[in-house]
Amino acid sequence: MTGRIQKALSGFYYVDTGETVLTCRARGKFRKEGISPLVGDRVEVRELGNGEGVVETILPRRNAFARPAVANIDQLVVIASAAIPKTDPFLIDRVAAIAALKDCAVAVVLNKCDLDPADRLYEIYRASGFPTLRVSAETGEGIADLKGLISGKLSAFTGNSGVGKSSILNTLNPDFHLQVGEVSTALGRGRHTTRHVELHRLSCGAEVVDTPGFSSFDAEELDFALKRRLPETFLEFAPYLDQCRFVGCSHTREKGCAVLEALRQGKLQKSRHDSYLRLYEELKPLRDWQEKK
Numbered sequence: 001m002t003g004r005i006q007k008a009l010s011g012f013y014y015v016d017t018g019e020t021v022l023t024c025r026a027r028g029k030f031r032k033e034g035i036s037p038l039v040g041d042r043v044e045v046r047e048l049g050n051g052e053g054v055v056e057t058i059l060p061r062r063n064a065f066a067r068p069a070v071a072n073i074d075q076l077v078v079i080a081s082a083a084i085p086k087t088d089p090f091l092i093d094r095v096a097a098i099a100a101l102k103d104c105a106v107a108v109v110l111n112k113c114d115l116d117p118a119d120r121l122y123e124i125y126r127a128s129g130f131p132t133l134r135v136s137a138e139t140g141e142g143i144a145d146l147k148g149l150i151s152g153k154l155s156a157f158t159g160n161s162g163v164g165k166s167s168i169l170n171t172l173n174p175d176f177h178l179q180v181g182e183v184s185t186a187l188g189r190g191r192h193t194t195r196h197v198e199l200h201r202l203s204c205g206a207e208v209v210d211t212p213g214f215s216s217f218d219a220e221e222l223d224f225a226l227k228r229r230l231p232e233t234f235l236e237f238a239p240y241l242d243q244c245r246f247v248g249c250s251h252t253r254e255k256g257c258a259v260l261e262a263l264r265q266g267k268l269q270k271s272r273h274d275s276y277l278r279l280y281e282e283l284k285p286l287r288d289w290q291e292k293k
């Protein structure tokens with residue numbers, strides 16, 4: 001029987017088979033092979049009765065992330081704000097590059113627009129080809145558009161702490177915090193001491209993963225693969241990448257660089273290219289043996 005892992009907690013995997021949710025252990029061979037099942041994984045399970053089962057096989061993944069520990073994400077929703085706390089565009093560009101490397105779409109949601117319309121961020125991300133929305137968890141503005149953006153997909157929400165991630169999720173689903181609360185009560189612990197990842201189905205037909213305490217993608221995702229493919233993870237650079245004068249152009253300062261020319265002509269956003277330069281420098285010391293398989 002096949003299903004999808006909905007929740008991972010203390011070595012148990014909760015597998016939704018469409019009819020029921022089975023509480024499963026993973027087969028020992030996964031540990032030996034150094035693989036762990038992730039929330040979002042499609043798996044084959046063997047039923048043991050009493051609502052229990054064993055995860056036998058993990059079906060091929062579209063992508064997998066270390067933090068949050070999830071697989072098969074369709075879309076990363078980056079929550080940002082121009083009110084306090086103000087989001088540094090570099091943080092958005094960093095997670096967007098990591099997501100692009102893993103074939104995961106990125107949308108930018110500018111929250112707290114009742115306090116500040118975030119004109120600058122709105123311009124940068126719209127012009128760079130990201131679905132970009134302005135919302136307010138406080139007034140409900142833009143929340144209907146957000147539902148449209150996420151419905152029918154599995155999204156991971158990320159954003160710096162305080163931008164309103166929890167508020168938005170609660171606005172989308174008034175009983176969302178109850179769902180989170182139930183888990184912690186069952187364990188007799190507070191929600192922030194429980195490290196678990198869970199996939200939630202919202203009433204608008206969206207699925208989201210929320211990870212308590214998670215604010216930004218971990219640095220362990222910054223590996224050699226990202227270094228090698230950095231230019232292509234800035235998707236809007238694509239039309240220019242093979243137009244540069246020199247093969248192997250780093251698009252940082254070369255003569256005849258088509259990316260830099262597009263930047264001069266205002267076809268690319270300076271803020272995005274600045275982040276590219278910063279990531280380029282950050283990744284420079286990595287060597288090819290640091291590439292993850």
Ligand code: GDP
Nearest residue numbers: 111112115136137138161162163164165166167
């Ligand atoms: P998280 O850390 O990203 O989960 O952020 P929270 O959802 O806990 O929100 C942080 C603070 O910002 C709280 O005091 C919220 O009431 C406030 N907040 C969240 N969204 C909005 C909004 O759209 N407008 C205003 N004015 N305040 C908001």
Ligand code: ZN
Nearest residue numbers: 244249251257
């Ligand atoms: Zn170039």
